[in-house]
Amino acid sequence: MGAGPVSGGVLARLRRGVWPGANPLRRRTDLFEPVALLVLSAAAMVVLLCSFIASQAVLRDHLAQVNAEHVDRHQVTARVLSAVPGDDAAVVRSVAVGWGAEAEHVAVIEVPTGTQLADSVPIWVDPQDRPVPPPRTRSEATQAAGTAGAAVLLGSGAVLGGLFAAARWYVVKRRLAAWEEEWAKIGPHWRHHHP
Missing domain, CATH: 1.10.287 (Helix Hairpins)
Structure with a gap:
């Protein structure tokens, strides 16, 4: 004699496993x-x-x-004018830089420690010629x-x-x-x- 028909298939067993249904022992x-x-x-x-x-x-x-930022900021080349006294950082140091006709604009920025007087450094400025960080990227x-x-x-x-x-x-x-x-x-x- 055979075992008799299997009640339901794989999907039915899976459904009963996930959803308890009308099992009399169900709580x-x-x-x-x-x-x-x-x-x-x-x-x-x-x-x-x-x-x-x-x-x-x-x-x-x-x-x-x-x-x-890309519209408002532009890059200029500034010249290192002098070191800021008392700044002995290992990686960067503060220096005064000037740009424009005869260094009409002057600001203090941080540059790598090895930068010498009269070296040129690129800086970013806003429409009022104030130093700003570089514009962010996409x-x-x-x-x-x-x-x-x-x-x-x-x-x-x-x-x-x-x-x-x-x-x-x-x-x-x-x-x-x-x-x-x-x-x-x-x-x-x-x-x-x-x-």
């Missing part, structure tokens, strides 16, 4: 895991969408700033956007994971307490009928 707490998995999956999709939106917003803002804007998106993704993932773990711990605690309570009622009868 209310058994529904928590599939429902939590469904909620967690939906939340993960929302988190992915939010991290994408955040990174795109940061990228737009940073690219606008990069474009504005790759720096992209990196900032990626960092923002990753921060949203990792932070939200940690919060969701923590919430799921806390909820699961609570449900397992409740499940064990219910089993203990039921065993207190059934245990003495079971021991009496089954030596």
